Structure formats: structure tokens, C-alpha cells
Amino acid sequence: MKFIPDEAKGLPPPEIVNRNSVGLGGMGWLTALLQNALKLRPALKSGLHRQVLYATVGWLFGYHVTKVENYTYAKLDRDMNEYVRRHPDDFVPKEKKTFAEIVEPFHPVR
Amino acid sequence: MTFNRLLCKAVQVNRVVSRSAFTSAKHDYVNPNWFRVGMAFGSSAVLWGMLFWQHSEDVREYKLRNGLE
Numbered sequence: 790m791k792f793i794p795d796e797a798k799g800l801p802p803p804e805i806v807n808r809n810s811v812g813l814g815g816m817g818w819l820t821a822l823l824q825n826a827l828k829l830r831p832a833l834k835s836g837l838h839r840q841v842l843y844a845t846v847g848w849l850f851g852y853h854v855t856k857v858e859n860y861t862y863a864k865l866d867r868d869m870n871e872y873v874r875r876h877p878d879d880f881v882p883k884e885k886k887t888f889a890e891i892v893e894p895f896h897p898v899r
Numbered sequence: 900m901t902f903n904r905l906l907c908k909a910v911q912v913n914r915v916v917s918r919s920a921f922t923s924a925k926h927d928y929v930n931p932n933w934f935r936v937g938m939a940f941g942s943s944a945v946l947w948g949m950l951f952w953q954h955s956e957d958v959r960e961y962k963l964r965n966g967l968e
Contacts, residue, residue, distance in 0.1 A: 799964040802957030805950065838939035845943045849950055856957075 793853070797860035803852060810851035817847025 803810075821840040825832045873880050961967075 798957070798960045801961055802954060805954055838936045838943075841943045842939045845946045849946055852950060852953075 792857050793860060797856065797863075800859050800863055803855040803859060805852070807852065807855045809855045809858065810848045813851035813854065814844045814848035817843035817845070820847075 818840055821836060821843040822832045824839070825835050830836065
């Protein structure tokens with residue numbers, strides 16, 4: 790299934806350190822700690838190779854999730870802006886009044 | 900099972916007709932499985948390398964498509 794189509798490559802790619810990577814990498818690490826705890830091993834000190842591997846897999850998955858997310862929102866923004874462009878009558882800018890025009894003159898009672 | 904099995908006294912104790920293929924052993928906490936440890940660290944290193952390579956490819960592709968540099 791095509792998650793990242795070709796036109797998505799025109800978008801700026803995410804940084805190596807991005808929110809989804811950190812989150813999913815952290816979840817991978819916590820999965821390794823949970824597995825240690827369930828097998829009655831010392832949670833933080835045992836299976837460091839496993840902790841590193843799970844965190845790495847989560848980090849990579851997060852990177853690709855960020856790419857899919859960026860493309861999804863970019864597509865939605867493009868479609869929305871195109872709709873606004875084609876229907877200008879529905880999006881007439883409202884006349885703005887400053888506060889000076891709305892507010893009554895101030896008479897302090899001291 | 901074989902006919903001889905029916906003649907053995909153990910048949911009255913163990914009535915299981917099928918046998919399981921699974922074995923179990925106690926975990927060895929003293930001697931790590933260094934192959935598995937090495938494979939895990941090695942594959943982590945490969946995956947990190949792939950991530951940095953993919954990122955540089957993505958940056959290059961982005962610059963190419965948008966006419967920068």
C-alpha cells in the first residue's frame with residue numbers, strides 16, 4: 790500500500806529528531822523494559838541490546854510516520870486553499886472595527 | 900503408537916496419545932548469548948545508518964525538486 794506517494798518527496802523532510810520518533814522510540818524502549826519486568830529480570834540493567842534495538846525500530850517507524858503526517862496535512866491544506874480560491878464569495882473578509890469605534894466615550898467618576 | 904506400547908505398564912499411567920515437539924530449558928543468566936547480543940547491536944547500527952542515509956536522500960530529493968542549490 791502506497792503510504793508516501795511520489796509528490797510527498799517535494800515536501801521538506803522531517804528532522805532526524807522529531808516528535809513522533811522520540812515518542813515511538815521511547816515506547817519501544819518502554820516495551821523492552823516491560824518485557825524485562827514481566828520476565829522478572831532487572832528492568833533497566835538487563836537486555837541492553839534489546840532496549841537499543843526496540844528503541845531504534847520505534848525511532849525509524851516514527852520518522853516514516855512523520856513523513857506520512859506531513860504529507861497528509863500538506864494535502865489537506867492544499868485542497869482547502871484551492872477550495873477557498875475557487876469560492877471567493879463564501880470567504881468575504883469581514884469588515885473590522887477598531888475598539889475606538891465600538892466603545893462609548895469614557896467619563897471617569899472619581 | 901506401536902503395539903508394544905499397549906503391553907507396557909506405563910500406558911496405564913500416561914494415557915496421552917500424541918507427543919509434543921516442544922522442549923524447555925532453564926534460562927541461563929550467567930552466560931549471555933553473545934551471537935544474539937551481537938546481532939541485536941549490529942542490526943541497530945545498520946538501522947541507524949539506514950535512517951541517516953534515508954534522511955540525506957530525502958534532503959537531496961527535496962532540494963532537487965524545489966530547485967535549491
